[in-house]
Amino acid sequence: MDILEGLNGPQKEAVTTTDGPLLIIAGAGSGKTRVLTHRIAYLINVKKVSPYNILAITFTNKAASEMKDRVEKLLNASVKNMWISTFHSACVRILRDGAERLGYKRSFVIYDTSDSISLIRSCLKELNLDPKYYEPKGLLHTISRAKDSLMDPDTFEKETANDFRSKNVASIYREYQRRLKQLNAMDFDDLIMKTVELFKVHEDFLLQYQNMFRYILVDEYQDTNRAQYELIKILSKRYNNICVVGDDDQSIYGFRGADIRNILDFERDFPNAKVIKLEQNYRSTQKILNAANNLIAHNKGRKGKKLWTEYEGGPDIVLYKAEDERMEARYVVSSIIDLINRGYSSSDIVILYRTNAQSRAFEEELAQYQIGYRVVGSLRFYERKEIKDIMSYLRVIQDPSDEVSLLRIINEPSRGIGEKTIEQLTEYARSNGISLYEAAKFAGDTDLSARQVKGVLSFVNIMDQLISFKDDVSISALVELVLQKTGYLEILKSENTPESESRIENLNEFIGAAKEFEKDNPDLVLEDFLANLALVSDIDSLEDGEGVVMMTVHSAKGLEFPVVFMVGMEDGLFPISRALDNDEDMEEERRLCYVAVTRAKERLIMTYARTRNLYGRTMVCIPSRFIKEIDIPDFAKEPFKKRSMSVEEPGKVASSKEKYAVGMKVMHKMWGSGIIVQVKDMGSDKELAIVFQSVGLKRLSANIAPLKVEEG
């Protein structure tokens, strides 16, 4: 098979220019992933490069596994051991190899954001600083940015202002790093920073990896931060075969430390670099691309490119002015009903907003008309309490000296171990130079009351038992044992609320993830599972399914939909108020808007409201400046039938897989649990009458209502 078949001119050139620095500017929908995967295949099949000499880096696990799949298909061979991974996973792999040179144990644990925040809280306590004036979240952000720029605490102290507060922030950073090392832990930013440090200090170690990674590819280069830039710069220095792919117009993570200068200055940083632009778009109509091109032309800090397509036709872009946010939601939902009547599937449609809080009005309106929907990413899987709890249990089983995790679960579920008890145990641990967990074992020797000792020992007993099971049972079985022995599951079951049910569901999903991990990696153990888990967080990322999709513009990056609604197009909301008086922020907002526009394949509908309730006050809004900037004569006035709320022809709507019957218990997304009291046959659909605990009797369509049948 010819690897170059079906590629356009610039794409071909991007695939075959294998040696030397190469920057590929890949516009939205220009076949970027295609180029990357074909390039890897070309290196291996045509250039006879060993797969082990290639390092391909992406930003998300999803992107990495997608790339792996596609390369495997192209090569018709497994690439399981190839280095196609995220920055973070690649660094973990390197650090497991070299952490000992930095004074960490090979088995270091990875802290996620909330672990880091708890640790900062504990540092503040240690330093006697008030969390009111030193907000842990803000501190983590500051520290994180420092690490993104490769500033250690000493450099940080020198580089920042010489005032009292900054000095304290520097000492918090120093204390935080000291504690992390003591706990044998690294946070997300350490993974990159420490890898760079390792390479800078140990030349032999660096040489080994430089020789290994003779060809380096980086995806989403516009989103790299300083540390990531240094990492690839240092790794590619010997062979100089560095290919980066990105779109400066889609850099939207500046607030997380992404530095757009990395892509803008690539040619300066890597002399003799070749630049290839991919401007032909295979996704959207020309009308949508015109809007995108017009908008982004208002940015100054960019390389400049113009997307084009062979698809000239397409419907006009729609602009709708609503009286307020409720009317906005009504218009959007009535348009959705109309589109479904015309044959679109609900899953073809996405509602994009700037802030998560905006989803509410649309959820309510969609639920009212029984249209299924999915909200993406407001609360992520690994941030849920029950998942954090089970993860903490597993971490303590793996390493009882992991104090942050221990503190999280020592009284979860409640066993009467309160603040006082923990304080005394910590004191005992300090004065005897032992870990908190060991101190708990000796609870009987402390001056705790009999009741306190009982609680602590019952916890230690359960944990010791679980630890003894660790090496003998599978990971998923261990998870189930934890849930059972600690009584965690039982307590959730007895609560019997929609909330507890969903927690149980999440825990089952977690067990499922553990089983999958065992299947994919039969030779790996709990330690590996935990390391993997800290980095794989988007278990509930968008899967194929039915229902209108709702998400922030940020989470929409990389996705495409036939129909895109961009809502809340008002100055102060999008662009967000904080960007109004800052040119740099405004340009990032504009790029964000560009990302939103370029998600649309066929139809783009923008809406704004004249007034909007914000924090209980009614605000008068002005239309987003981006609407003017898009400046196209193609805006249609009233393209949809006004408020046609009835669905005469269901069109291509969700088919109900479940069979409903009177007496069944069901769960509704909005209204919680209810019981079916009547089922009416309506041809291809069924009308269900359901009595909900929360709202009483409702009549819903079986085909489109977001319902789940409860067991039993």
Added chain:
DNA sequence: ACTCTTGGAGTTTTT
């Protein structure tokens, strides 16, 4: 140690 009340804040978030 748990529950209720009050107050303060309220973008985005691939790892």
Added chain:
DNA sequence: CTCCAAGAGT
């Protein structure tokens, strides 16, 4: 308005 976190009260 509405969600959380910290403080007071039981």
